[in-house]
Amino acid sequence: MKINGNYKNLQESYLFSDIAHKVAAFCVRHPGREILKMGIGDVTLPLAPAVVSAMERAVAEQGDKATFRGYGPEQGYPFLREAIRAYYGTFGVFVDADEIFVSDGAKSDLGNILDIFAADNTVLIPDPVYPVYVDTNRMAGRRIVFAEGNEENGFLPMPDEKVAADIIYICSPNNPTGAAYTARQLQAWVDYANRQGAVILYDAAYESFIFGRGPARSIYEAEGAKECAIEFCSFSKTAGFTCTRCGYTVVPLALKREGVSLNKMWLRRQTTKFNGVSYIVQRGAEAAFSAAGREQIKENISVYRANARAIADALDGAGIWYTGGKNSPYVWLRCAGASDSFAFFDRLLEETGIVGTPGAGFGKNGEGYLRLTAFADEETVKKACRKLRAFFS
């Protein structure tokens, strides 16, 4: 019996446990001092009333023989795929219901999609980055090259024709930097991918934080994207589903490689290794896209957006360089006056009680930066903003 030896090449991730230990030590040193948690990218506002009602009804249906359902379609119920299709329509993107696959979250699909690709592909991943892209490819032994994000390009690397890539990751609005591509910038990536015959894996988990013109809501705003891009999205940040678990993936019918439909491959993968998302959860997700649900989740997102705006304003006032804060729940700031991101994290915690995430945890180009999240409650964020102003002055 041989294990998958690629697992030996994975780095153990101690980032968030290291942070937890530092915070615990701080509490021991300074009993009674307030901790302002802005480290974790997790929502704090409850589910929308429309979602709660829909799930209550679904639970009751499953408790009644007359309305009880057994196995559902692996790809998701037509009612939810139709709601997602209609949601895409609200920002002018046309997708077919057969292109939509409902999942238990973007993280699952971002990992599992790799099943349909050979191991000997070259993967292009931005740095800094959500660590899951790197780890899932290391697990399969794929060669990884990085696209350098930095202050010069606003942490939005653009394609380099000299780099050959088969699989390309893009996350926009980005985790951890909050930076977001315009449709025109995405067009350059789509054109590059189509020239190379590459496939783009587009992580749109934060698209609902985009308001007004500017950044693209979907890779499919770029022409030719249906021939090269798979898009991953989630109810986690859109509707507060981090604990409820639902996402969706779009695999266009036009997307083929070696003459094979990737939509059909993914359907085969999902019908073989997955049995669909809980009916109860899918009814909740459907309700998030109802008229009432959309109003209610918009209110929650407004709270997070106002938080992000407040953090950005505090940094503007202090003259600190940052990305994000506008169309994203993340603010990515320069660690002014510190030797590295962990030293900055320590000093910020010591002086203000604010917990961020050191950028070094997201890759080598993250060194020198810190991520703050806007998911804490308004009072916490207001307090943090006052302390940030004092810290930088």
Added chain:
Amino acid sequence: MKINGNYKNLQESYLFSDIAHKVAAFCVRHPGREILKMGIGDVTLPLAPAVVSAMERAVAEQGDKATFRGYGPEQGYPFLREAIRAYYGTFGVFVDADEIFVSDGAKSDLGNILDIFAADNTVLIPDPVYPVYVDTNRMAGRRIVFAEGNEENGFLPMPDEKVAADIIYICSPNNPTGAAYTARQLQAWVDYANRQGAVILYDAAYESFIFGRGPARSIYEAEGAKECAIEFCSFSKTAGFTCTRCGYTVVPLALKREGVSLNKMWLRRQTTKFNGVSYIVQRGAEAAFSAAGREQIKENISVYRANARAIADALDGAGIWYTGGKNSPYVWLRCAGASDSFAFFDRLLEETGIVGTPGAGFGKNGEGYLRLTAFADEETVKKACRKLRAFFS
């Protein structure tokens, strides 16, 4: 970009769609004639009241800021892992909570577990078999050898020392045959696996249908199983969760290969490619193992068991050879008087309206047999039994 070429070696599965077409054609030929559905392995009784109440409470909690939860542990909440640990204790098997991983269903884990094994292992799979074992390994390009199930061994193949295997599948009580191994028979498999250094993937999805002494409830009833076996179980058939989605996998802390803990590898896989099961669903699963929940799900299982017993009695009366029907919701019967299982399926449908599943759909050794399931309601099964008696007389 290279696709995973192994997908080209997968056979398209038309089994259940072929059956659906045959049934539709029957309805056209014989308008008004009753169809007795005993083909699909899906439950029909509603969720237990204890499960419904627990999920209603969980939904309400998620709608209230004071009790709202964000991301949960990828491995499952401690409250559910503790309930599963205690459930194992009710039949005398000790597992540690750290050995238990909560999932969205046994099918997901049975497929995903293969991530932690190298592609160049030899896989031993019984024939006939649940098709997912074969397909998930073909997707990774693994070499497959089959263990022959037949009337001589009661469709319970035993290990053959001349066969070298790295990964061994056992499903007991079996899908599709309903046959179940005793602890003593499993001991032979465990000893064989330990001699070979192989890992057993033990599918216990139907363990809750075992009553009294006889078949084993868990592979861990065999000595040394913690050094070689991973066990997969599910709330689907135990508590009617086919639509609610919850299962669990036990990866023993003692299970190591090449000096590496498979428990740690699986934990790494799950934390990287999975974000846990919905809190609401996990609260429902916990309630299935409460005192009230256990009584209620036992009642549902009793109905299915009585159905299986009735089918077996009808076959006994007709002198037809079969397996299952006792500790399983499946009855696997010889296609007496027919050239093959599809011809038998056609004749049975034409003369009685009963829909079964032709054994050929489960592998070459399934040819000549038919699977009937006991999940239909009591009236349907009673009617089917009368018709079976007439059919065979």
